[in-house]
Amino acid sequence: MPFTLDTVPEGVRTGDFILRPITAADAELDHAAVMESREYLRGWEQDGGWPTDDFTVDANREDLDGLERRHAEGRAFTYTVMDPAETECLGCVYFMPTDVRSFTTARITPVGEERWEDYEAAVYFWVRKSRLGTATDHALRDTLRSWLAKDWNLRGHLFVTSELFTQQVEAWESGGLRRRFTIEESGKPGRYLAYL
Numbered sequence: 001m002p003f004t005l006d007t008v009p010e011g012v013r014t015g016d017f018i019l020r021p022i023t024a025a026d027a028e029l030d031h032a033a034v035m036e037s038r039e040y041l042r043g044w045e046q047d048g049g050w051p052t053d054d055f056t057v058d059a060n061r062e063d064l065d066g067l068e069r070r071h072a073e074g075r076a077f078t079y080t081v082m083d084p085a086e087t088e089c090l091g092c093v094y095f096m097p098t099d100v101r102s103f104t105t106a107r108i109t110p111v112g113e114e115r116w117e118d119y120e121a122a123v124y125f126w127v128r129k130s131r132l133g134t135a136t137d138h139a140l141r142d143t144l145r146s147w148l149a150k151d152w153n154l155r156g157h158l159f160v161t162s163e164l165f166t167q168q169v170e171a172w173e174s175g176g177l178r179r180r181f182t183i184e185e186s187g188k189p190g191r192y193l194a195y196l
Contacts, residue, residue: 003074003097003120009151011079016139017090019147022080023068027061029089030080033128034060043164044126046188076100081127081140090136091127093144098122098158106192107184114180119156122194123148126168137171145175158194169193 011020022030034041038051067078077095082088098119108116123144127137141159148157158180161168173179177195184191 003077003095003154005074005153007153008071008074008077009147012143012147012151013084014139014143016084016136017143018082018084018086019079019093019143020082021068021071022064022078022092024061024065026080026089027057027064029082029087030064030092031055031057031060033089033091037126037129040129040165040167041126044162044168046162046164046185046190046192081125089128090131091125091140093123093125093140095157096122096124102185103183105186109182109184111179111181116181119158120154121152121157122160123157124160132167137168138175141171141175158196160192160194162190163193164190 011018013019034051035055038053038055041051042049067076070076071078076097079093079095081090081092083090098116098121103116103122110116125137125140125144127140131137144159148154159172159177160183161172163169172193172195179193180196181194182191183194
């Protein structure tokens with residue numbers, strides 16, 4: 001189901017990075033970030049197979065073309081994270097509606113009195129491996145929190161990550177976010193955790 005936003009923010013710029021809608025033209029820079037980070041992205045995805053060691057720029061371009069179309073149609077929103085000169089991809093941010101099939105078929109357990117249906121968006125992100133040591137993930141986390149509060153007109157949002165991606169779990173919890181839900185998808189080796 002498409003989001004019901006009146007307007008979708010074009011992006012945000014900080015001194016450290018730019019967030020803007022991803023396009024198929026970003027395939028080469030995005031591919032470099034994906035392949036550098038493939039080992040931990042497999043845990044983040046929890047399917048163990050993406051990206052494959054032989055994942056190509058052309059295959060990535062096809063993926064990005066699909067993400068670009070979904071963004072234009074308002075079904076989901078994907079932003080690339082680029083360095084200020086736009087010569088290096090630092091990661092990606094994904095906004096998914098909370099009623100997509102992966103959620104409707106999952107077992108979602110609230111931590112307290114939360115109700116999943118009170119939230120419109122699940123926000124995921126990853127930062128390329130070489131930038132984890134520079135705390136780019138923490139800076140992106142803080143930028144996203146501010147940007148969502150200021151520029152997005154969502155009926156609630158959650159930040160979601162895999163419990164297997166312990167580095168990101170720590171980033172959410174050290175940033176003062178509180179776990180609201182656990183999400184168990186059939187066939188996945190671990191749970192997903194939703195924070196706000």
